[in-house]
Amino acid sequence: MRRFILISMAILISILACSKSRYGKNSKEYVFFSRLAEITPLMNPEKSQILIQTNKFKISTRDIMPIVYRVMSQYSAELSRIPKADIEQFIFQVATQEAEKRMLYAEAKAQHVKITPDSLQKQMERIFQNAGGKSRFLQDLITRGISFKEFKNELGIQLTIEKFLKEKLYDTVSVSEEEIQKYYNQDQRATVRHILLVTQNKSDSEKAALRQKMETIRTRALQGEDFAKLAREYSEDPGSKLNGGLYQNFERGDMVQPFDSIAFHLPIGKISEVFETPFGYHILKVIDRQKDKRPLEKIKPEMIQKLTQEKRVSAYTNLIQSLKLKYQYQVAWNPI
Structure with missing residues (x-):
């Protein structure tokens, strides 16, 4: 997002x-x-x-x-x-x-x-x-x-x-050929299973209880219980609950942070720590990741657009921080 x-x-x-x-x-x-x-x-x-x-x-x-x-x-x-x-x-x-x-x-x-x-x-x-x-x-x-x-x-x-x-x-803002090549070499799509416990409109004590519940669910997954089964039983995400928490082949940048970053950095097959987004507490398991199989020249304009937007967001954030000091x-x- x-x-x-x-x-x-x-x-x-x-x-x-x-x-x-x-x-x-x-x-x-x-x-x-x-x-x-x-x-x-x-x-x-x-x-x-x-x-x-x-x-x-x-x-x-x-x-x-x-x-x-x-x-x-x-x-x-x-x-x-x-x-x-x-x-x-x-x-x-x-x-x-x-x-x-x-x-x-x-x-x-x-x-x-x-x-x-x-x-x-x-x-x-x-x-x-x-x-x-x-x-x-x-x-x-x-x-x-x-x-x-x-x-x-x-x-x-x-x-x-x-x-x-x-x-x-x-x-x-400009994007170099080196940056384009580096981006092209990264995984661009990911498939994960995840579990969400919603924290919106919850009190601090309720959120604390939900985090503890998620830690317990994570421990069970680490001990070998089927992640998809746990997602169907506990997840509160209506978009993936019935599919065992499955999100397939989403693109880098499509998901809210830090969900997106974890999905593209966690080793395949591993289960994440409990993390929080504006929606609530999550854990996820990376199932697969893929690089873009299309020729670089075909998707180069798209990559330039994505990289330019990312650099603009970063530049804006840095500007606001400098203005706060000034x-x-x-x-x-x-x-x-």
């Missing part, structure tokens, strides 16, 4: 969709956050707490309430069943994404990256067209309490960040 670096216009519009962060006491947002505050006082609509601070800006709970509301209000009826730790982790992730955006914009301005009025106008026209016309889009902004000036300013920030990333980061990034509150 790869992270796509450029922030899409769809995400921009979704963030703007609920731009108010101070809500009247009779509003549905105020009622929602009052309920949420019963689980985590952090989201009290009467207060604002700093989550992240730098030497350029601060991110508070009030800054991120719009997107928190947009996402979590869909689960309003289930709030009491969502663990506090999961809610606070989500809040922290939203704050982190907002901080990254602001650091990127600050750096773009520091490096004198600017967009032209023409490029801004053309992007607005595309948005109007996708929304069914300018009048409909502007009416939607009014309905949501967003001024056209606010929208235009946010769009300008977005386009500036995209231009900065393209010119200063992505366009500098702007003295500090977490003022952490759910962990």
Whole structure:
């Protein structure tokens, strides 16, 4: 599961969709956050707490309430069943994404990256067209309490960040012939069996119990019990449970990390240690791996594309780390 670096216009519009962060006491947002505050006082609509601070800006709970509301209000009826730790982790992730955006914009301005009025106008026209016309889009902004000036300013920030990333980061990435050959020589497809115990919406104590359960299952597999039988009995992955946990011939990069890395590095026939992904706790057994049998010249463009994307992701990660140092990034509150 790869992270796509450029922030899409769809995400921009979704963030703007609920731009108010101070809500009247009779509003549905105020009622929602009052309920949420019963689980985590952090989201009290009467207060604002700093989550992240730098030497350029601060991110508070009030800054991120719009997107928190947009996402979590869909689960309003289930709030009491969502663990506090999961809610606070989500809040922290939203704050982190907002901080990254602001650091990127600050750096773009520091490096004198600017967009032209023409490029801004053309992007607005595309948005109007996708929304069914300018009048409909502007009416939607009014309905949501967003001024056209606010929208235009946010769009300008977005386009500036995209231009900065393209010119200063992505366009500098290249792939050598040596890198292509090395990649071609690696295994490109894997077949594994795995067992998953889902940890989503589980408390810390429940997660601890699930990890211990997985360790017990792993011990039984190491002692010679049939892995496929154990997967059919215990795995909570609906996509592979009935097939004994089998995933066949998936490509390198197709799976979430660290599942993907383990599948392509663990020796064939071996059983992994217990590891965790956003879905839960896993163990896997590598059944087979294969190199790409197609001629190099036939798949070279595909490999260049994959390697370029991997290097862009790595470059972005390194950039964010350097910006955190430059702007003295500090977490003022952490759910962990």
